[in-house]
Amino acid sequence: MTSVILYRPSASGLQQANPITKLVLAGTLLAAAATIQPLAQLLAVFIVALVPLAAWSRVLALFLRTCARLIWPFALSLGVIQGFFAPGSTILLSLGPLALKAEGLGAAAVFSSRILLGLGSATLLMLTTRPDMLMLALVQRGLPRQLSYIVVTALQIIPSFQSRAQGILDAQRSRGLETEGGVGRRMRALVPLIGPLVLGSLMALEERAIALESRAFMRPGPRTSLCAIPDSRPQAVVRWILVATMIALVLHRVL
């Protein structure tokens, strides 16, 4: 079964930090990505902040690979669009009526770096944070339990939903449903797939509601948790420094 969870455990690094600290860190880096202007500074933040943190958390190779895989479609399309269509006078290459301009490429590089920094901070958060621990930490800070449940369950149930769809598809095929061919045929083949999938999922939903009730999910009163969420005074200080940095970045940009 495929998993949609990126988390990689490690005995050291960000994995051992409080999820809220990591969330605030990602938020601060996102603010940096949105507010910092020069290209060099954007790349410097990536190299000085994200790369060492990823290395400390023992996910550097995976982190860089994920970033590379995420960024190239943006970089390529921004490069083409900005390079050819943004106004500018420094022509690098002429292709008939189109001209590739240095100013456009420069703008594309800045945009791409912003996206890289933003996606990078989100990627590092996901690689080093268990989604359920993050949601638990948020619930302890007042997020509704139901909302947290929806997020965590979605992560786990999507793969099982996919395998259910595959099962129905196979069953319909074994009864002679043709699923290959032109667009029209493929569209028609969806009908006998969607009905059982949706109805089956609704029935499963009813049983899952009973299961949650039997496990005291809706019971009022205080709750405990099996996993302790790590936290410390220094981390709280780090959080406040990050929040202050975030505010400073935004103010600096706005004023």
Place this chain on the structure above:
Amino acid sequence: MIEISGLTFTYAGASSPALRQVDLSVERGQLCAIVGANGAGKTTLCYALTGFVPHFYRGSLTGSIRLAGREVTKSPPADLVGEVGLVFQNPFNQITGARFTVREEIAFGLENLGVPRQEMVERLEEALDITGLAELAERSPFALSGGQQQRLAIASVIAMRPRLLVLDEPTSQLDPAGTREVFAALRAMTARGETTIVLTELKLALVAAFADRVVALAEGCVVADGEPRQILASETLQAYGIGETRYTQAARRALQSGLAPADRPLPVTLDQAVEFLR
């Protein structure tokens, strides 16, 4: 412990009742097995004992269910939780999806009950041990087989230590060895006198070996109620399509061919069958 009297329930939109005038009382520490053909009302009775009928599945209900002095039909499931535990048929849909490992999935109910961490760990280990899941404790609940998920569903509910445990076909996906283990574990729980168990089961040989009491349902009515041997070997069960154990079948054949004297009571377990043929 439980006192059901005159319970009749019709699902909203259904033309005939799923349970008709059910009277049943189960004593504390008893392991009571409900047997019956498909559609006899076993599942509805399980839901009624846990408050899901009529609070989740709506319909018209008359009669009463009293559990330790409390009226179950008037209590929503959220009020009964902790007191009453339910394991239902489909193991996959009993996995909440809220937690990523087997251990945490079992802990989920305890977290919601507010059980302190130290005690939670003790109860977890016990539940893992009873259900034979200790080696799978760190696996994802979604990566388990059907039988393992069924054990997980049972472990998750017994960790909550309900005084009344209701299980609806808890061994439907288990192999013969797993089924015996689960029954032995349930038997051990009732032996301590703290827990009362009501379960539905189609495997009559296991009911015969482990239950204190057998109640047969047919078309929503209680048609037989008593000791396993007395009920499971009776002719009435045959008439309602419930069947009988292989031991009883073998004994009937033996009687027909004159291998055993006609005055002996029919057996329902292996030991009784050996005794019968001696």
